[in-house]
Amino acid sequence: MTVPPPAPTRPRARRRPLPLLLGVGALLLAGTYAGATALFSSRAQTLTRDLTAGLQLSAQASGAAKVEQLSYQRGLTRSTQTMRVTLTDAAAPVNLLVTNEIQHGPLPGFQAAGQAVIHTTVRFEDPKLQAGYERAFPADKPKLLTRIALNGDTTSDLGVPAGTVTEEGTKLTWQALKGQVEVRGLQTRANLTWPGLQMSGPDGSGQVGNVTLTSDLRRSGPEDRLGTGSSTLKLAQVRLGDGSEQVNVQDVAVTAQSALKGEHYDVAMNYDIGRAEGAGQRYGGVQLHLGVGHLAQAPLHRLLVLLDETRKTTGAASAAGGLNALTPEQEKQAGADLLALVKDKPVLTLDRLSLKGEGGEVLLTGSAALPGATALSDSDLKALLEEPTGALGLLDVQANLQGSEAAMRGLLGTFGRGLEDNLDAFIEAGYLKRSGDTLSLALRLNQGEPTLNGQSMADF
Incomplete structure (x- = not known):
């Protein structure tokens, strides 16, 4: 009698490798991510240090501020940097505590691929100034979010919420401000828009309307201190008055341009006012x-x-x-x-x-x-x-x-x-x-x- 061949059966040995491979794959992926995150943690610290050094250099060059790093707490997926920014170009120095919450790559915050995402917040060291800051922004605070790509390019988004504050009978109301700065290699572009603010009080009233800032600058190399390009600041209107006297300025534009021709720089600075009225005088344009x-x-x-x-x-x-x-x-x-x-x-x-x-x-x-x-x-x-x-x-x-x-x-x-x-x-x-x-x-x-x-x- 011929013994029939056994009925075909699915090889059971092949059913286990799938979860096993998934487990091993997940472990390898987690390990790779952890290793890459640790690597990017180090890179983020180096990059943040470089950015801080650049900020310190820019602040010193302006003569209006001083920047010092207070601490840097490095973690596997998240680090925290604290800086003190002292505004020296004021009647009395003002100290700001700037905190950078840094999420490291290669998937910072499990978002898009990159080296880091930095959330920046600000506090005043002076309790009175901080109390005023809290009154101005009781809920949402101004935010700065910086994304650092794998190639080192950065995109920073600035947001200042609208608000109203009253101090000593003077009411100040402002609209939300938005801005973005992009750094692509040796090129830096900036855009800022602000609908403006209104002020009213016992001493008079005022308005600043529709402010825009655009900038496009390029450096020839990392050591280039000047660069070339252009920046333009525009204000649609500035109005001030105390009841008896009114000053009204419209269509203000401030433009800076720099160019390199051969071995020499040419720099231009233009100030244009479309219309100005005040003190009984009226002018159609000032340049x-x-x-x-x-x-x-x-x-x-x-x-x-x-x-x-x-x-x-x-x-x-x-x-x-x-x-x-x-x-x-x-x-x-x-x-x-x-x-x-x-x-x-x-x-x-x-x-x-x-x-x-x-x-x-x-x-x-x-x-x-x-x-x-x-x-x-x-x-x-x-x-x-x-x-x-x-x-x-x-x-x-x-x-x-x-x-x-x-x-x-x-x-x-x-x-x-x-x-x-x-x-x-x-x-x-x-x-x-x-x-x-x-x-x-x-x-x-x-x-x-x-x-x-x-x-x-x-x-x-």
């Missing part, structure tokens, strides 16, 4: 455009590095403090770099200072250069630093003023009726030249020789 051109990159960079290092080692809060702490060797280096900077023919320009009133626009332009500095020696520069008036013989300063007669009279009238009445005398004396309805003035000081409208001042 101030300043520039500094042909700044030699290498000596300027060395000077900035020297000042930063000196402030860092001495704790000086200002550039003057840093200069006073220079060693003889550093003084020699700074002198050589300053000499190279002024001998490379930098130019300060007043591209326009204009005021548009009911009578028209008055425009002032000008420039200042140091053509006589090309022949300076080290000893000459030292003498000029001790006695700056000696630089008058090296300067070439030009100023040009022009505008319609009605605009000139309107401008002089804002400073007093007497000046407006003397306009005809200025024209007759040759101080102002007339061409049709346009009045102009050209003043120049060229290496110690002053001229007015092309004539020596001695002729007037």
Whole structure:
């Protein structure tokens, strides 16, 4: 009799490996994650230390704050850093305690892949200031959330909730503020929007409306102290009044631009006001455009590095403090770099200072250069630093003023009726030249020789 083959059965040995592999896999995954988290914990501490050092350097460079790390408690998946930020640019120093709660990668907080997520909170050391802070933000507090990607790029989101506070009869109400800063390698971009605030009280009322800030800056390398790019701050309206007097300013824009052309920097700073009213005067526009051109990159960079290092080692809060702490060797280096900077023919320009009133626009332009500095020696520069008036013989300063007669009279009238009445005398004396309805003035000081409208001042 033939014995039939046994009925096929599922191999039972294959049923257990699945949970076993899952268990081992989970264990390996947990171990790998723990190991990676421990690695990122170390990286996060290093990165946080680097960010803190950068913050300290920036604070020292501004001269408005001082930053010191108080503690860093490192954990496997979470660490805590505490810093004290002292605002020195105030009537009395203000101490802030800044706490960074750091969640480490590679999946910080089990969110997207990255090195770390940092939650930043702030407290005042002064109990009275902290009490005021609590009154202003009784529930939600201002928040800063920073995400650090695997490649080191960072994205920081700032949020300040809306609120209202009343102090000594003055009510202050503000809208929520939002901002973001992105750092991608050597490029930093920032955007901030704020609808504004309103104030009312016994001493008057005020309003700031629709504030925006945009910035796009790029450094050429890690050691670049200046970078290039642009930043723009805009305010739609600023209004202040006490019942009898009102000041209203609209469409304010402040723009900073910097560019590197070859081996030289060009920097521009523009201030524009679309409309200004106050003290019985009304102007359609006010513009101030300043520039500094042909700044030699290498000596300027060395000077900035020297000042930063000196402030860092001495704790000086200002550039003057840093200069006073220079060693003889550093003084020699700074002198050589300053000499190279002024001998490379930098130019300060007043591209326009204009005021548009009911009578028209008055425009002032000008420039200042140091053509006589090309022949300076080290000893000459030292003498000029001790006695700056000696630089008058090296300067070439030009100023040009022009505008319609009605605009000139309107401008002089804002400073007093007497000046407006003397306009005809200025024209007759040759101080102002007339061409049709346009009045102009050209003043120049060229290496110690002053001229007015092309004539020596001695002729007037």
